[in-house]
Amino acid sequence: EIDTKIAYFQDPDFNLPIPNPTAYSSLTTAVYAKITSVYGCIATSKIDLEVVPSPNIDTSKLNPINCDDDFDGKVNIDFNLVTSQIVNQSDYFNVQYYLSSSDAQNGNTSTLPTNWSYGAPTTVYVRVDSKGANCTPAFGEIHFDFKPRTSLVSNSITQPVCDSDLNGSETYDFKSALSLLSTSPTLSSSIFKTELEAQKNTNPISNPTVKDGEIYYLRVSDGINCANIAAIKIEMKSSRKSEILVDQTICP
Numbered sequence: 001e002i003d004t005k006i007a008y009f010q011d012p013d014f015n016l017p018i019p020n021p022t023a024y025s026s027l028t029t030a031v032y033a034k035i036t037s038v039y040g041c042i043a044t045s046k047i048d049l050e051v052v053p054s055p056n057i058d059t060s061k062l063n064p065i066n067c068d069d070d071f072d073g074k075v076n077i078d079f080n081l082v083t084s085q086i087v088n089q090s091d092y093f094n095v096q097y098y099l100s101s102s103d104a105q106n107g108n109t110s111t112l113p114t115n116w117s118y119g120a121p122t123t124v125y126v127r128v129d130s131k132g133a134n135c136t137p138a139f140g141e142i143h144f145d146f147k148p149r150t151s152l153v154s155n156s157i158t159q160p161v162c163d164s165d166l167n168g169s170e171t172y173d174f175k176s177a178l179s180l181l182s183t184s185p186t187l188s189s190s191i192f193k194t195e196l197e198a199q200k201n202t203n204p205i206s207n208p209t210v211k212d213g214e215i216y217y218l219r220v221s222d223g224i225n226c227a228n229i230a231a232i233k234i235e236m237k238s239s240r241k242s243e244i245l246v247d248q249t250i251c252p
């Protein structure tokens with residue numbers, strides 16, 4: 001009201017005035033207001049001040065180059081995990097993700113879902129707002145992309161295997177084929193019966209007994225790039241029984 005005076009104090013006993021209320025610096029605390037009307041009536045009020053962190057974002061803390069681990073052509077992203085990496089004290093903020101810079105700037109409702117996936121290089125725009133405070137938002141960009149797969153000389157080879165006991169099968173160590181697939185000295189592999197199992201990395205087998213014409217799938221990695229898959233076709237090789245060489249008795 002007209003001629004009503006408001007004075008602010010740091011203590012509930014109104015002994016410590018705040019000389020400049022328009023430029024008061026404080027941590028989270030309480031201040032006290034004394035309101036005096038033109039008629040000399042006095043009312044008091046407690047004001048709780050809560051200091052919250054300003055919106056912040058640092059997208060450099062996130063590695064946005066990811067592997068398509070299951071070979072389905074896309075990468076799944078959990079934005080809750082992303083938020084925890086790029087925003088300090090993220091519980092204080094509303095963090096939203098957009099495919100449009102203008103939508104992010106305007107705070108539109110066309111946000112991406114928490115669980116999202118991309119199938120091509122994609123730029124995502126981030127907006128960070130304070131919860132319950134009128135602070136200036138922070139903005140950032142994340143450039144999601146695919147990490148390359150382990151380089152292979154060939155994704156399909158035929159491997160001869162010697163049938164030493166002529167029974168039509170042989171135990172084969174697939175590690176011997178790695179040098180035919182890549183020159184990487186750090187190449188590791190897992191063996192699978194089907195290509196789908198290799199893609200999903202399920203039901204690996206070890207040192208199988210192989211037969212002629214069978215195809216096995218190796219999921220290989222050089223430890224730096226993403227996994228790749230190579231098909232190995234087994235070609236059994238058998239020795240032939242000679243009709244010319246016969247048993248001979250040799251005198252001592």
